[in-house]
Amino acid sequence: MTSNTAGGPTRRERMRAETIAEIKASARRQLQEHGPSGISLRAIAREVGVTPAALYRYFDNLDALLIATCCDLYDELIAETRKAMDAFPPDAHLERMKSWIWAFRAWAVGNRREFELMISYPEANSAMSINGVRLEQAPENVDPVTMKSLEHSQLCGREMAAFYRKTENGELPPAGPVEMPEISEGLQDELMDKCSAFIVGEPLPLSWIFTFTSAWVRVFGLVVMEAFGSLPVQDNVDEFYKTQILAMIREFGIDG
Amino acid sequence: MTSNTAGGPTRRERMRAETIAEIKASARRQLQEHGPSGISLRAIAREVGVTPAALYRYFDNLDALLIATCCDLYDELIAETRKAMDAFPPDAHLERMKSWIWAFRAWAVGNRREFELMISYPEANSAMSINGVRLEQAPENVDPVTMKSLEHSQLCGREMAAFYRKTENGELPPAGPVEMPEISEGLQDELMDKCSAFIVGEPLPLSWIFTFTSAWVRVFGLVVMEAFGSLPVQDNVDEFYKTQILAMIREFGIDG
DNA sequence: ATCATTTAGCTAACGCCGTTTACTCTAATG
DNA sequence: CATTAGAGTAAACGGCGTTAGCTAAATGAT
Numbered sequence: 001m002t003s004n005t006a007g008g009p010t011r012r013e014r015m016r017a018e019t020i021a022e023i024k025a026s027a028r029r030q031l032q033e034h035g036p037s038g039i040s041l042r043a044i045a046r047e048v049g050v051t052p053a054a055l056y057r058y059f060d061n062l063d064a065l066l067i068a069t070c071c072d073l074y075d076e077l078i079a080e081t082r083k084a085m086d087a088f089p090p091d092a093h094l095e096r097m098k099s100w101i102w103a104f105r106a107w108a109v110g111n112r113r114e115f116e117l118m119i120s121y122p123e124a125n126s127a128m129s130i131n132g133v134r135l136e137q138a139p140e141n142v143d144p145v146t147m148k149s150l151e152h153s154q155l156c157g158r159e160m161a162a163f164y165r166k167t168e169n170g171e172l173p174p175a176g177p178v179e180m181p182e183i184s185e186g187l188q189d190e191l192m193d194k195c196s197a198f199i200v201g202e203p204l205p206l207s208w209i210f211t212f213t214s215a216w217v218r219v220f221g222l223v224v225m226e227a228f229g230s231l232p233v234q235d236n237v238d239e240f241y242k243t244q245i246l247a248m249i250r251e252f253g254i255d256g
Numbered sequence: 257m258t259s260n261t262a263g264g265p266t267r268r269e270r271m272r273a274e275t276i277a278e279i280k281a282s283a284r285r286q287l288q289e290h291g292p293s294g295i296s297l298r299a300i301a302r303e304v305g306v307t308p309a310a311l312y313r314y315f316d317n318l319d320a321l322l323i324a325t326c327c328d329l330y331d332e333l334i335a336e337t338r339k340a341m342d343a344f345p346p347d348a349h350l351e352r353m354k355s356w357i358w359a360f361r362a363w364a365v366g367n368r369r370e371f372e373l374m375i376s377y378p379e380a381n382s383a384m385s386i387n388g389v390r391l392e393q394a395p396e397n398v399d400p401v402t403m404k405s406l407e408h409s410q411l412c413g414r415e416m417a418a419f420y421r422k423t424e425n426g427e428l429p430p431a432g433p434v435e436m437p438e439i440s441e442g443l444q445d446e447l448m449d450k451c452s453a454f455i456v457g458e459p460l461p462l463s464w465i466f467t468f469t470s471a472w473v474r475v476f477g478l479v480v481m482e483a484f485g486s487l488p489v490q491d492n493v494d495e496f497y498k499t500q501i502l503a504m505i506r507e508f509g510i511d512g
Numbered sequence: 513a514t515c516a517t518t519t520a521g522c523t524a525a526c527g528c529c530g531t532t533t534a535c536t537c538t539a540a541t542g
Numbered sequence: 543c544a545t546t547a548g549a550g551t552a553a554a555c556g557g558c559g560t561t562a563g564c565t566a567a568a569t570g571a572t
Contacts, residue, residue: 181502187492213488221477236443246437
């Protein structure tokens with residue numbers, strides 16, 4: 001019914017996929033030119049050469065189109081950072097993580113408007129409150145953009161976990177993470193639950209989880225601030241970022 | 257011409273100020289309810305009980321109204337953090353800075369939508385590029401929201417400078433900031449220029465500037481991430497923030 | 513007190529926007 | 543070949559920011 005006897009996509013299906021791609025391409029062009037709030041359904045229709053109402057054959061509404069665009073962008077970001085990691089051998093964990101950190105920032109800076117859309121998506125489009133998306137839910141019920149965002153962080157998180165495992169095995173010299181302030185049981189549980197399960201992917205010692213979240217917050221914070229133009233430097237941002245990351249790595253004491 | 261012989265504000269001026277306040281109050285109400293992009297000029301007019309066109313007697317356009325609102329919000333934030341600092345004696349620099357850090361986050365979390373507007377303002381409303389606002393310009397030419405943002409950061413920056421001066425005088429035990437990675441001359445100059453002149457307010461040693469910017473980036477990053485719902489925790493955010501700040505202060509070695 | 517001027521507000525319109533409804537035509541299906 | 547599902551259109555609705563031209567009231571000067 002949805003495909004012919006040969007099993008390949010129908011002619012109609014091919015046409016449809018092509019149109020969808022064209023719509024998304026137009027949306028992205030407008031995103032780059034006019035920012036997240038400058039994406040107009042009517043303008044897309046104009047560019048694609050079609051009536052505004054026709055777009056509703058492909059997306060339920062503008063929101064759905066933005067969400068789909070967000071997901072595509074995450075896929076692109078994930079592919080890019082994965083490629084950067086894979087430039088190093090599988091056991092060069094530290095190099096791979098550093099490469100990821102740099103590639104993340106590079107993509108975000110090279111695709112500012114896109115990144116803005118990705119991080120400002122929840123409040124802009126979701127009817128849920130800002131804390132409405134709760135990771136405790138079954139993965140199917142979490143909105144797709146949040147899922148993609150998790151996938152993105154997992155790429156680095158799992159590398160960290162692999163690194164930990166090797167230091168535990170003795171394959172690598174023991175690298176103690178930072179000493180940790182006292183943490184209440186509630187926060188401990190939440191860190192273990194959320195981060196261990198959703199980001200790192202396997203149970204890690206609390207000190208490692210704490211280190212990972214600390215690093216995550218610093219890296220992500222830097223990138224977001226740069227995207228929003230809130231950094232205290234403007235000309236030497238590349239070096240500033242690198243310097244901050246370097247200082248962080250040294251503080252964690254996991255690198256010579 | 258603009259005021260009567262007694263020197264006080266004219267009746268008309270009082271009425272006008274009152275109307276402006278009413279408009280702003282309505283704008284803020286909508287901001288809180290519907291977020292930054294949900295502020296509608298027509299809805300404000302409806303609420304104030306006036307025709308949409310009438311609002312143009314008070315603000316050039318919606319943008320100008322948003323900018324004015326932003327400035328008011330910064331004033332509120334600055335007043336709040338200043339009050340928190342002044343809860344400690346003038347020479348308790350560390351306590352004052354910690355109090356500032358906590359009050360900043362508390363205000364941002366207690367006024368989420370407002371904070372979103374403040375940090376996402378530049379891209380949304382300015383015709384300039386995201387890096388268009390350059391601090392080298394004369395202060396009058398910098399857009400008012402950026403000026404307020406600077407004023408906000410200066411509140412903490414000057415405290416840091418005062419702290420440094422006392423350690424230099426010998427009034428306080430010498431507190432060395434973190435060891436610093438190698439920094440190119442270009443970045444050094446920029447840090448000294450921008451941060452020293454605009455944030456801290458007086459020339460400080462590079463190592464202190466570096467420490468301040470590092471701390472700034474971490475604090476601001478945390479707050480922005482929380483505002484955007486990007487933190488890796490959701491239930492114990494208060495403690496998470498406090499823990500991160502505590503770890504940071506320890507790393508800087510300026511506190512027992 | 514009278515007149516000129518400034519000012520606040522109105523009405524009406526323009527051109528955008530997202531979205532819905534009802535209709536047409538065309539291409540695939542049985 | 544008849545039927546049906548899909549892609550597309552035209553027209554409308556209500557909302558938006560903004561502008562132009564008008565009215566009436568408050569103000570300041572004579």
